Amino acid sequence: MTAADVVKQEDRLVGLAVEVVETSSLGDRSYLATDGEVAVVVDPQRDVDRMIAAAGRLGVRIALVLETHVHNDYVSGGLELARLTGAEYGLAAADEVPFDRRPLVDGDLVEISPRMQVRAVATPGHTYHHLSYALEGTDGPVGVFTGGSLLFGTTGRTDLLGEQHSEDLARHQHASAQKLASALPDGAQIWPTHGFGSFCSATQASGDSATLGEQKQRNPVFTLAEGDFVEQTLAGLDAYPAYYAHMGVQNTTGPEPLDLREPARAEPEELRRRLEHGEWVVDLRSRKAYVVSHLAGTVGLGLDGPMATWLGWMIEWGAPITLLGESREQVAEAQRELARIGIDKFAAAAVGAPEDLAADPGQLRSTPAAEFADLASALSGGARGLPAPEVVLDVRTHNEFTARHVTGAVHIPLYELKDRLGEVPPGAVWVHCGSGYRATAAASLLEADGRTVVLVDDEFGAAAEVGVPMNDDH
Template structure:
């Protein structure tokens, strides 16, 4: 068996079986899709909505896609399974227990689909991430070689269990533990694990570890396989934090059947039109890097660069259905953003424009720059030496609840980025110094605060550098003067 990646190299592993597993990464959402072939036919597992990537892989390999499978009704992206099956003539398989209005092959625990004499997949009921979740064991001529685990058993963790509502999270956590134990007992230690989630996705219960694993390796490190059920459930529920608001819309689209993807260019927005939209408080998103944004940008734009998880944070912050205008340095940059956003069902835009801020401004009075500092600058400013920066009357931490609880700057005000738009009035008066874990979220927060008329300094630095820079810190168990 050969494992490769269709986007950037992760691993090339050779084993017996004569099967090729292609990994199709979507790093912006922290997910992976897979195409498996025996050289003639292929099965695709958990494809994203932009299925042209999958079709290109099949074309490069010269194989026919005969089967498309989803492990579950996804909550973090719009599935491309139904559309891929329609375009290729393949069967589309989904759990029989999931009630959907479209035609599909209903699969249940133990069902086997024989794709060729050399390749078959076996459906295994693994509830936990959802009630009807299936994993798919890949079997070659000599038996099982791996398992596509979707949101069940991940690398060093499992899928989160609260996406169907907090009232189900404990029950699903118990199912998740039982499902992991089931996989470990049914499959050999050498079987590869190919999860869909866990590469930065908020669908994982905790941060996944590693790029590849076997079941045998997971038996040593995965809490679902090392802890008793009660301890696993307690640990899992305690570790859950907020997840993106747009998840509420993904399951609905995937259950009703996603519409075909349309990646035609949005209507071009001219400078006067951009100014009007900004004046009306619409979402005008600057896709350039934050390094470029702080040098020059249009007043009122929101910084969500394509060099970071733009799709996650935009989808989390906006009011669903709000008009969005995309600004990029080039048409290609706008097109890349369209593709990213289409994966979460945002595919209709008020408009788009490409160029520099100076080219897109109707008037030079719209141009802004943002003062940028490091944690060393913040430490000096807190000690009374602002060195040209406005004195930090407020230190705003826009990281997640779990990050803040683990360690934070003493006296910092905490408003997670995903809540900031609706809580701007809670930020105390005065000059605000904003930070996050690395600078990406803080830049987005800074742009929101600037649009609200606040004086802001962006701390574009890694949070790990704060303590060493001399910034006073509060660790778990210590009291802080602000929250």
Template sequence: MTATGAVEHEDRLAGGLVVEVIETSSLGDRSYLASDGEVAVVVDPQRDVDRVIAAAGRLDVRIALVLDTHVHNDYVSGGLELARLTGAEYGLAAADEVPFDRRPLSDGDAVELSPNMQVRAVATPGHTYHHLSYALEGQDGPVGVFTGGSLLFGTTGRTDLLGEQHSEDLARHQHASAQKLAAILPDGAQIWPTHGFGSFCSATQASGDSATLGEQKRLNPALTLAERDFVEQTLAGLDAYPAYYAHMGVQNTTGPEPLDLREPVRAEPEELRRRLQHGEWVVDLRSRKAYVISHLAGTVSLGLDGPMVTWLGWMIDWGAPITLLGESREQVGEAQRELARIGIDKFAAAAVGTPQHLAVDPDQLRSTPTATFADLAAALDGDAGLLPAPAVVLDVRTNNEFSAAHVTGAVHIPLYELKDRLDEVPAGAVWVHCGSGYRATAAASLLEGADRPVVLIDDHFGAAAGAGVPMTDGI
């Protein structure tokens, strides 16, 4: 893991071509830099383009072309800014109307980067109507394809981001696009998708870390199912996606502003207390293990060791003031970078230090009781030990997770809806859980902020049945 949160590796291909993979694991996405040792093309860069420029410098190659496969809904693109900084051309689908200069690309258009490398646009509608994939071609033909939100590892991109009314039509397009890629490219072609590594842009959970087109022909539903069956399966698997997606396409279409990662103004303890008293978002970036031991009352736990950016962006009212609270300047800086990727780049303040250091009064300090599913099973049988007996078990997972299996009698409110539905949580002590503990910790912090007695079940949901917790399969 680099300081910027990128995990990088590379695929070495025939003809001396190299594809550098730049991961953004917090959003479940990948960007790519492909080169022949002298020039490079970048596909689907995130907003923090310094990572891409550093990769090009390390390989000693010149970025000549920047491409986006589609107008992204899950992050702010760095394509326009990267092209501006490097002097590269910026390529987008010709059908996407934008106010800035770019190279318009349509199905079949080829861009020669050198005698050894070119990319060819392939129209692959489905994730969006104007979606393009880009086949990477060497001297002996195609060696791989950048598939964006089209063909992913074991699945495809979701088809409802342009509105539910388009999801069925786009699902049919998605099936046809996958079949098209399979027909025009060799089985040995590598697949380099942008989404599918935890991204909510994926229709269903992706599987695997790399793949060839031939491998996908044997396991990807878009290539193994008939169109009708694929459409039905795709639509049935769709669940809610983050609320901040509504703002991403707008920014990417109008042209994102350059990134500003200057440190926010510091909030001293008295100022911090004032913001907490006013109910502002003060986000504790430490791990949940540290949070439960001690934290400031009213803070929300969204540690950098999990998908902080997704859940904060999903839960807040867009434009609400945010104060970042970290143990170090580095933590605050990392959070800034993560949040800038979804267009949150203006902060009310930041604070650095331990809860004890940042508290004006010791009465501000809180701790959160924790339990396992074995503890829950015992408590439901009447033996809660020193913990408050559970009046309600609250499940904050997604709709699809709850539908698959849940604790019998549990109240279900997804985390992204909890702050607006706190009054629906029955009275009494709340034992809250999710799939692993991360979302449940965020939920516990919201419940504590509403003066509710809460016990955090910091455990994997898969352990519940074996621990003796009564379970219900399906809805």
């Protein structure tokens, strides 16, 4: 899904329609609900041109912008969207901010038109001040925007305000779900912001749409007693991206308007100089292209995966970043992705094939790639012209590794690898993740450190089937 994709109107209700604007790279959704004339927008991402375009296509005026909570996983576009459209901007009264907004508390009813209104429902859990918004038409409530509270098959994580609050917020999260269940009919649609791959989910979300009644049947927040739910929620929490620490601060102080002007263009000599200084030079091409040819020292984080999440997690905040793309369009897409997490100033950018961007042919590198079947053969002494796997490095998360891993594998999550390269044992390294995306970034870091690397570009689920020995802790 590209940066500008808009999911079709997924819910046509009695006199109302809800448009979904998806940001698949961050696992989030924003919403525009309309009665055909005016609209309310909930949890808009920073690149608000997508919302403005959706409203224009539908021929409606944005009258109200709402936030369910102060977001930790992206920079909000709410303040800017309200400024550009003249809409009222609503968020929790308990959140202290320096800008004008409509302060909302539990039970507040905001009439958008005679045919459409929203009712604020306090649903603490993901944060203490979290609000959900019940969408009401002429015949009563038709759905609820649940933000980071009730998700599809799970709930929002409860540790973003600090581990010391995790258990208390998990108990709030359970109570909030029961509150929604008692306040709304079973047929009410659920429109969560998080849960589509976002690290804001407590556990992996499931499904693409749901009603409240359907969630009552299968969501652990409804099927488990409070104590069991809290225990399961806390046990499932894993690390979350380091850049989250900066998002809440930006959203509370008021994000700057988005600037997507092209970065300064870097010539080959400048690129070489930046690489020699150890700066972040990010190759945006697919990992298939990266392994064939790339500049030594670049980091392979293609736009074919969640580039912004992993780059934002690995870098030192504020470090200079140079973007390398096959086209200006690739660079522009990367800028948009990174601006969503507050990275909007770049050292430089360059466009072209690696051969065109190299100041010297000696800068060009390729990375051997393999599948898990090759690893199985290599572990039994039958490698096909590849270095023998003296080290198998797993760069998945802690929870992934604990659930199942290759027997004897060394585990260093990708987000820790840059600072733990010295812990990788000597010898040729075969590196893998869950699909090949994170392993590509890891391979590039290892190569830059002078290591011999083989990239396992394959689905982890295939490993056991092809004979890779496994430790299975299920």
